[in-house]
Amino acid sequence: MTDTLFATLFQELENFVLIDPHSHINPHSAASKNLADLLGYHYYTELAHSAGLPKDQIEGPEITPKEKVGRLVEKLADLDNTIQVSWLIEMCREFFGFQEDRLTPENWEPLYDNAEQKMAQPDWEDQVLRHSKIEQVFLTNDFDDPLEGFDTNRYIPCLRTDDLVFHFVKKGVRERLAKATGIEAVDAVTLRSAISKLFAHFTAKGARACAISLPPTFHPAKVDPGAASQVIKHAVKGQRLTNSEQELLSAHIFWILAEHCAEHSLPFDLMIGVNRRVYESGVYQGQDLYDTRVSLIQYKEVFNAFPQVTFPVSVLTHMSNQELVSYSWIFPNVVANGHWWYSNTPTYIELDTRSRLEAIPRNKLIGYYSDMYKLEFALPKFRMYRRILARVLAEDFVRRRGWTEDQALQLGRQVLRGNVEQIFKMPSSK
Amino acid sequence: MTDTLFATLFQELENFVLIDPHSHINPHSAASKNLADLLGYHYYTELAHSAGLPKDQIEGPEITPKEKVGRLVEKLADLDNTIQVSWLIEMCREFFGFQEDRLTPENWEPLYDNAEQKMAQPDWEDQVLRHSKIEQVFLTNDFDDPLEGFDTNRYIPCLRTDDLVFHFVKKGVRERLAKATGIEAVDAVTLRSAISKLFAHFTAKGARACAISLPPTFHPAKVDPGAASQVIKHAVKGQRLTNSEQELLSAHIFWILAEHCAEHSLPFDLMIGVNRRVYESGVYQGQDLYDTRVSLIQYKEVFNAFPQVTFPVSVLTHMSNQELVSYSWIFPNVVANGHWWYSNTPTYIELDTRSRLEAIPRNKLIGYYSDMYKLEFALPKFRMYRRILARVLAEDFVRRRGWTEDQALQLGRQVLRGNVEQIFKMPSSK
């Protein structure tokens, strides 16, 4: 049952050097310092908590990194079936020469120490990128990020706008906006000016995208500016907004963002479908879930209103994938983007990839992004995707449709790298 | 990795001569006249437009067929991954001896000329049908189609009723109805009489089905005739209807249609789930999308009220497929029908076929219809389906459940042809 075709294609896909079009990397501390940085990824903490580990065992300022790792490792036996733990083992083997197939209470300590030493090497960050075949990494920057002190050619700024759209009513957010722009946003006009300043700042620093994550209930729409101004004034006065006022305000700010994307030729990444804080006692970043009852029809108005803006769309669930396929097939400005969060597991990635590759124009598919917080994760996550992509190319294209291996690899390269360059208009694009 | 079992079954399925139970063929001009008739299929224009080709490059009275083909071919390199383009290549190879695996700016012109010559042969239509192993083709006829001037034994009339149910409020529709029936539909009674006339006309001409496509929001229900009459009068007076009046009117006309299907023993094809004109700047026939949030529970009342009417149901999305499986498994009058539009790609066809074949009585499954506008498309589309069906029969039935090849082929034949004969009560049924 060895599949030489698959093995060949996978090997070739492994050789492509990539640009990661979405991550949560902190460019001032991109790589990990110890295993706690790896095991602290919310996938492990939330799965361990779900499997029975009390939250206070792994969260709290008094817990040292090593203690935290020790406690999480105790629980890994309940999680070793998950694809997420397979990433962990793969990182340990690739980066630290770990020889085992399980991380256990018996074998983790030498690994911890060995990893900490390796990670302390001054060029660790470069080693990781080189070994992972990753050249550039998109960030997720707060709107008030100064974007200074790092190489914006390696770490590409991206303006993340959730706070503006959904939390403008919070005083802290408005203060951050005022501080970042020098403008007090007290009505529709000043809010627009402040946002213009943000875009000017971000694009001057080489930002290649604006991005936002959106709840299943969100329905963008063009709002009457007078009504918007009214609500902004309420918000600024510290008044509690009604649900419909909050919806109007969010819709309005979203629309202003889209207008600025148009003006600055910036793609607007939409990540659709997440409900925040569903499980309020969950671990840090492990509280969000969703309601599958969401449709891209909610975005009809905005897709029609901004034909000049490219919308790379991520959907949270496999149940939304077919809509993403169909909307990308019809709307010139909708692009299918990666495999997000709860859909980032092989069963769903494989089905979603197969359906996208057979029905969306090949220049409108962004295969994968890491969504990582620490650089080391690019390797196992992209490798998981490269493996699935190789399988789909082998089976659907070479075997079933008679493509040559070379034709299949060209498609693979475009989906893995070429489209990232084109869609985000990368200046370094080769 | 050659799979002899699959190859054998596929070859056998390829030999069955079929009846196509749903198409948009114009029986007065069934086959194509040139490559523009093939490349003008909305799948190609909308995919090319989605990939970046401006609409005005391919739509407009001044564009000659050859110019149009040239412009679309320029864009095909961005679409060659799609299953739809694989149909195109397959037609070119099967019908015109094309030897390449891509249609390019360099190689299309000789093909165009060669195809035009072949298509000019007086028996081209017969050649296509014979070569495609298609014997009879169901049409989609406007309600005021005279159904004259063609062989209704080869091209089976089918009464399409979208205009009546959703556009009765338009003056043009009412005028067409009056002209076709000689009856001015000005209230519930006269509307019913006019519809009766349509059914009499269609069944006299050999119609084997009534059909309609329906938006996700549609909810058929029996309406009070007095209330219906009131709304009909408003519509006839040219008054603008409220949403709830329009819904009531649509529900009422739909119900009258079902009653006539019962009276005439005519199956009522329901094609559920399409939203029209979502992308209003899209190319011709490339503007429709959907909202997956639809359920067959909306049809509970009508399925219960008309046990004597067979409803061959098509759903627009894979997300509705399991409901279709379950409703066909429970309701004697619900039949699963083909793979419609956005679900007509291999990944979804395969999953939908597997789930249907293992849970719906075998006499209640219509495997496939072409939905084609030009005859040449039957070959690649049915072949795609035959290939998938062969794969499912080989894997799920012969390998996993120990069926003989002959048993599997009998199931294949029933799903491909036998059930079309039985369910639509084909007079020529053997």
Add this chain to the structure above:
Amino acid sequence: MTDTLFATLFQELENFVLIDPHSHINPHSAASKNLADLLGYHYYTELAHSAGLPKDQIEGPEITPKEKVGRLVEKLADLDNTIQVSWLIEMCREFFGFQEDRLTPENWEPLYDNAEQKMAQPDWEDQVLRHSKIEQVFLTNDFDDPLEGFDTNRYIPCLRTDDLVFHFVKKGVRERLAKATGIEAVDAVTLRSAISKLFAHFTAKGARACAISLPPTFHPAKVDPGAASQVIKHAVKGQRLTNSEQELLSAHIFWILAEHCAEHSLPFDLMIGVNRRVYESGVYQGQDLYDTRVSLIQYKEVFNAFPQVTFPVSVLTHMSNQELVSYSWIFPNVVANGHWWYSNTPTYIELDTRSRLEAIPRNKLIGYYSDMYKLEFALPKFRMYRRILARVLAEDFVRRRGWTEDQALQLGRQVLRGNVEQIFKMPSSK
């Protein structure tokens, strides 16, 4: 194309002796007495009815078991593609030495007689359990079941609560409750006392779960006890409840049940998504369908409010499976439970199993339950699941992720048996 790895794993999984965590077995008559008990399973009557058999041919007191079987067998040729009929053939071959691959009007009578003889053997029930490798079977007991006259170590009581939550308004239900508990439930306080008595009775008899099936519209919530008492009083007076009163009452009783599950450390099986009596002319137990538009977000409040209660959740459709995966991955008290009813067919079981095994902690997965009414069904149903599980373990874990066969089998054993012991705290747990 023989797959040795799959065959080996399947054989090993076949050897595990199991506990069936959900069935509808009548412990006073657990095994079948004749083929009519097998063919009377609603899957066969509803499929035969769906395929064209009139209901009155198979329902009615005057029809003898043998007549009923004869009539159903006449229709089996239309159903032999279904996985359900494959279970039937498998039972006939395993238990009665049937040699054919189809049950036909020509061959059923000798089988009927032979089966009746075998089933009359005094140890038939033991034979079936032993041959099926089933040790213990969970029941579905009415709340007023005395739980007497059977071995509660073999047949584990389970408190089924649909009647209480959704039919308390019916006089008959209230009378049964009064008779079972000696308490007239006339307000919130007495209702709670009555329910407390039920839990005391059931747990004293060794019940290991409380269970309920829920419509897609159900939305549990903590209700003001005063408001609840008001509605209870209306119900007790025989007043017709409004929809919102009924919803409030159902929510209230559901909440009381959850509180008692907490108090008694009893898992609360939620079976989410069924609409009752959608096809009202259907055969017995063949009238229920669903609306896929349901979300586990509706259970957010209850999952948060009862962290100490384990909720083994079953969903009716594949469309809800990803939510079940994600909610089990995040909520420590949510466990994925089996493959229910309309999703209990191989295509959906396979996809659902793959997605669960790769993303839910392995200690939170209950692989399968039979849902059977007669003991003989455990064998073919669990075998279907063991086969699918073997395929997923072979492909996803051994081949793709490099697990050893032994590691894969340990995972298989945990999902098939170990988690049932742990999650339901089986006293006999080894």
